[in-house]
Amino acid sequence: MKNKNVLGTAGGLAVLLLVFIGCGEKSGEKEYGKAMAAWKSGELVKAQTLLEKAIKKTSGNENKSAAWNQLGLILWDLGKVEDAADAFNESCVLADTITSANLNLGIALFHAQRFDDAEMALNNVLGKDPLNHTALAMMGLIAAQKQDWTGASRAITASVKVNPQSAAGRTALALTELQRNSGNAIKQLESVLSAYPDYAPAAFNLAVIYEQTLGDKNEAVRWYNHYLGQAGENGSHVDAASQAIARLSAPRAATPSGSDPVAARRHYADGIKLLTAENFNAAIRSFEQSIQAAPNQKDAHYNMGYAYFKLGQYNEAANAYRGALQLDPQYADARYMLCYSYFKLRKWSDAEREANALAQIDKARGEQMLQHISDNRKR
Template structure:
C-alpha cells in the first residue's frame, strides 16, 4: 500500500443507522447479522476501480476505499493544480488535473477536484460529468455525492439532487451542508415540514449557523407565522452581523419591530400590510402583494425598500410603467443603492428603452454592482445600439462570471452573427439548446438556428 494510505476514503456507519434505513439501502429482510450487513454494504458500494474494505468496530461499520496504485508523476501534477486553483488560475489547474488522470485514471481525488473547479466556474454540466465518474470509481466519496447534488440543484433538477445529497448525508451525518441543501430543496418544493426538520438538525449540529436560521425564517414568512419568522431573523442578525444575510433579515424584521410594541391598531394594520405584501411576494401571489404594498406606502411614502419591493412585484405582473415609477421613487429616497438602479435597468430593458437602460446600469456599475445580469443587459443595450464589439466584450464578461446564462449566450450569438461569424453563432445556439431544463429563450434559439441554416442554404 505504498503511498495509498494518504488516499484512503473512510466512512463510519452506525449499525443502528443502517438498520433504521434498510429501505434506503434496499437491504433484504433475510439479511440480519452484522457480518451479513457488512458484506451487503460492501457489495452495494462496490467500486468501478480501487479497493473497498470494511470492518466492524464496536457498533460501527467502517468502510474504506483506496486506489489500486499511486502514480508519483500524477501526484506532481495534482499538487501543482492545487496551487493554481488556490490562485483561481482554473484553466491551467484543469490542464494539470487532466494530465494526472491520463497517468492514473483510478484516483478519485483528481476527478473530484476537476468537478469542484468546474463548479467554481459555474460550469455545472461539465462538473456533473467528472463527479459522476468520481462516484462510479468511489461510491462512498461523500463529497462528490454532495457536490453532484448541489450542481443538479443549480440546474433545477431537484429530484435528482435530493438523491445524491441524501446519499452524502447517509455517508457523513456530521456535514451541515447536506442538511442545509436538503432544507433549501424542500423549501422550494414547499415540503415545509421536511425543510424545517433539516434546518433544525443543522442548528443542533452547529448552533451558530446563520443560514439555517434564515432558511427557517423564510419558511415561516411563507407560512404567515410572523412571530416565528421574526425570532429567526433576529438570530440571523445576531449570528452574522454586517453580512448580506443580516441586511436581508434586518429589512424583513423591521416592519413589525421598528415601531413601539404599544402601537395603535392603525399602526399595526399598516405593519400587517407590509408583512402580507412580503408573504404574497415570496409565495408568488403578486397581485395580492402589490395591493398590500400600495396600502403600506400610502402611509410610509419614504420607505425606499418598500418602493423597491413594490416595483419588483409590478415587474412580475407586467406593469412596467408602474414598476419604473416605483424604482425611481426608491432611487430618489436612497440614490446610492445599486440594487434600485439595476432594477430600473431591467425595467427599461423589458420596455425597450435602450438609452435610459444604459444610464441606469452605468450607475449600477459606478456603485460597485458588477454582476452577470448587469453586464448581460449592458451587452444587450450595446448590441441594440449596433456597438457589436463592445457588446461581445460585455457579454463574454457576463459569461465568465456565470457560464449558465442563456440570455447572454443568445445575444452573444446574435452579435457574432452581426460579424458574419455563423459558425460561432450556431455553436452558441447549440449550447443553449443543450440545456436540459425548460427555458423560454430556447424557442428564440431554435428560430435563430433555422434562420442561419436557411441563409446558408441560399448562399
C-alpha cells in the first residue's frame, strides 16, 4: 500500500487529512510498472502519461479501478484536484467495493469545495466501515465548512476516539474550538505539539490563528518559523509560511534612510489611481510600497484592505483593516470593513465582536451589522 499525506485548507488553516490509500501492483503491465517508478522518482507528468496508457490496456474492472485510483493520486500530486476527483470517481464506478477509492474521492471533492458530493462519497465509506477514522474526520471538516460546529466536533471526536494517537485528528478537533474559544484552540494545538513535536501542521495552524484571529504578528512569525523548521523544504505550506513571514516582518524593517514621506505619498497616490481603475493587484503593491516608506498611514492600510476585499481575499483584507485599526482604534470605516470581512468568511463570533465595537463609535452601522449577522448566521 502506498500512503500519501494530504493537507487541506479551511479558512487558511491546515488540517492533515490523514492518508490517501494507494494500490500495489495489479496488472503487471509494462506501462503500469514504469508509471509507478516515475511517480516514486518525482516525474509526475511522465507517470500520468504512462498510467493513462496502462489504463487503456488494463482488463477487468478491479484492476482498472485500482489503476484509476492510482492515477488520481498522481493527479493530486500535480495539484489537479478536479481531475483527481474525476479519476477517483471512475475508480468507484468500476468497483464500488473499494473503500480506498471512495475515501480518496471524498477527500478530493472536499478540496474541490464540492462538499455535498464529498459527503455522499464519505457516507459510502462509513456505510461499509462505520469506524473509519479518516472518513469521520473528513465529515467533521465538511460540517465545519457548513458552520455546523456541533456536528464538526461530534464527528471529529468520534474519529479521535477510534484513533486517539492521531495528531491529525486532535488538530482537527482543536480547530472546531476556534469559533467558540480561540484560547482553547491554542491550548489544544500546543498540547498536540507537546505530544508530537515534529507534527508541522499544528504549528502552521497556530501561526494562522495568531495572525488572522488575534492579530499578534510576533507570535505568528514565531510559529511560521517553527513550521518551516519542522516541515522542511517539501512541506505543503512552505510557500504560504514564507510569504506570511515576509509580509508580517516587512512593516518592522527600517529603510536605510528611515521614513520617506515623499515616496509614501507618491505610492499612495498611485495606489488610489489603480484602485479607481479596478486594477486591484497593482493597487495592493502600491499601497504596500507606501506603507514600507511610511508605516503609520491608516488610510494606506485601509485602502489596501479594500483592494483585497474586492478580490475576494477576505483574510488578507481583515489583516489590512486590523493594521489600520492599530493606528486608529476609532477608525469607523476600517472597523466596519473588518466586520464585513469576517462576515464574508462566516466567522460569526469575530464579526459580532467587531460590530459591537463599531456600535460604540457608529451606532447606526454597528446595529445594522449586528442585525445582518443575526439574520444570516441562522441560515
